Amino acid sequence: EDKVVQSPLSLVVHEGDTVTLNCSYEVTNFRSLLWYKQEKKAPTFLFMLTSSGIEKKSGRLSSILDKKELFSILNITATQTGDSAVYLCAVESGGSYIPTFGRGTSLIVHP
Amino acid sequence: NAGVTQTPKFRVLKTGQSMTLLCAQDMNHEYMYWYRQDPGMGLRLIHYSVGEGTTAKGEVPDGYNVSRLKKQNFLLGLESAAPSQTSVYFCASSSLTSGVYEQYFGPGTRLTVT
Numbered sequence: 001e002d003k004v005v006q007s008p009l010s011l012v013v014h015e016g017d018t019v020t021l022n023c024s025y026e027v028t029n030f031r032s033l034l035w036y037k038q039e040k041k042a043p044t045f046l047f048m049l050t051s052s053g054i055e056k057k058s059g060r061l062s063s064i065l066d067k068k069e070l071f072s073i074l075n076i077t078a079t080q081t082g083d084s085a086v087y088l089c090a091v092e093s094g095g096s097y098i099p100t101f102g103r104g105t106s107l108i109v110h111p
Numbered sequence: 112n113a114g115v116t117q118t119p120k121f122r123v124l125k126t127g128q129s130m131t132l133l134c135a136q137d138m139n140h141e142y143m144y145w146y147r148q149d150p151g152m153g154l155r156l157i158h159y160s161v162g163e164g165t166t167a168k169g170e171v172p173d174g175y176n177v178s179r180l181k182k183q184n185f186l187l188g189l190e191s192a193a194p195s196q197t198s199v200y201f202c203a204s205s206s207l208t209s210g211v212y213e214q215y216f217g218p219g220t221r222l223t224v225t
Contacts, residue, residue, distance in 0.1 A: 009151070031212075032212060041219065042216035042217060045215075088153060098156065101154040102153055104153050
């Protein structure tokens with residue numbers, strides 16, 4: 001059974017801090033890992049990672065994948081209150097294109 | 112381009128009542144999914160469809176049925192609602208042709224069963 005574990009489950013920081021969110025996985029025939037941001041509504045796509053060591057970057061957010069150690073990290077630098085959200089990690093495996101989601105990390109950024 | 116839409120946005124049911132949630136997408140996506148989200152549980156897959164006329168069970172299918180008679184629509188049915196089905200339900204769709212297998216999510220349906 002595919003397994004995706006995110007840590008920490010929750011995080012409270014102040015504006016300007018840098019945070020690192022973790023996603024580890026155990027799946028057969030890994031295909032891709034995706035990060036989503038969920039504010040008080042539907043999840044929205046951030047990144048898709050398929051290759052080890054290649055950083056994906058969008059503004060203050062960046063993510064990297066380690067396929068040998070089976071994990072990914074999502075970094076957010078200079079956090080803002082608008083970064084407050086649940087960050088979801090999902091892994092696709094095999095030929096199904098059916099992702100397995102982790103439980104998410106709840107990030108709260110205080111002014 | 113509306114993306115993924117869900118109807119209704121909110122609903123309150125009594126135990127034993129039935130209802131159907133409608134999901135529609137206008138992106139010509141092959142795959143469609145129904146998830147439920149409970150506090151601290153992430154997204155759990157109920158059923159999914161890889162194309163018109165096909166459906167399959169996900170992680171938590173009990174108590175739900177689905178149909179995909181048209182490519183753009185995916186219906187989720189609750190035949191006899193139970194309080195354990197109180198949740199937020201998300202529909203999503205994705206395409207295999209773009210090379211990026213991101214899912215597009217609808218706005219969610221908040222269902223309360225009393």
